Amino acid sequence: MVENNLFKNGDWVQGKSRDGELIHGFVETVSGNREIVKVNVVESDNEKAVGKSIWIPSKWTEKLPDLEISNEAHLLALIDLALLSKDETWFMELSGKLESIKIHPKINAKKSEVKIPGNRIAKLDFK
Numbered sequence: 489m490v491e492n493n494l495f496k497n498g499d500w501v502q503g504k505s506r507d508g509e510l511i512h513g514f515v516e517t518v519s520g521n522r523e524i525v526k527v528n529v530v531e532s533d534n535e536k537a538v539g540k541s542i543w544i545p546s547k548w549t550e551k552l553p554d555l556e557i558s559n560e561a562h563l564l565a566l567i568d569l570a571l572l573s574k575d576e577t578w579f580m581e582l583s584g585k586l587e588s589i590k591i592h593p594k595i596n597a598k599k600s601e602v603k604i605p606g607n608r609i610a611k612l613d614f615k
Contacts (some may be wrong), residue, residue: 495525495546498578503527503549505542509534516541525549560589 495501499515510533517526525546529537557563563586570579 495522495549495551500552500554501525501527501549502552503544505532505534505537505544505548507534509537511537511542511544518546522546557585558589560586563589 495515495518497515497517500513501515502510502512505511511527511529512531513527513529515525516528519525523546524543526541526543527549528541529539532538557566563582567579567582567586570576570582
């Protein structure tokens with residue numbers, strides 16, 4: 489892996505655990521010396537690691553590029569995920585993006601073909 493010591497909490501990463509397992513997840517904590525990171529594993533070739541947090545050397549980890557989500561259906565799905573994970577900061581960020589899309593619909597005119605039925609927050613006012 490390419491050495492990258494510029495991790496922040498919430499960054500999506502991929503890498504290898506100390507046991508050589510491939511992992512994909514997000515950074516929960518960065519050590520004071522930035523040499524190790526605590527990663528919440530979302531995907532792995534070891535199913536037992538999924539859902540757990542593990543400490544791994546940052547040099548065995550690579551930051552994934554940030555994706556710009558500008559599609560309303562995708563934002564609604566991510567908002568549901570933020571609610572499930574009780575991440576208020578992420579919820580507020582996503583809600584702001586959703587409001588921006590609703591204010592400037594021509595910029596994001598392409599609609600997703602993915603339908604998300606029964607989104608429980610679709611009727612909230614995000615002012």
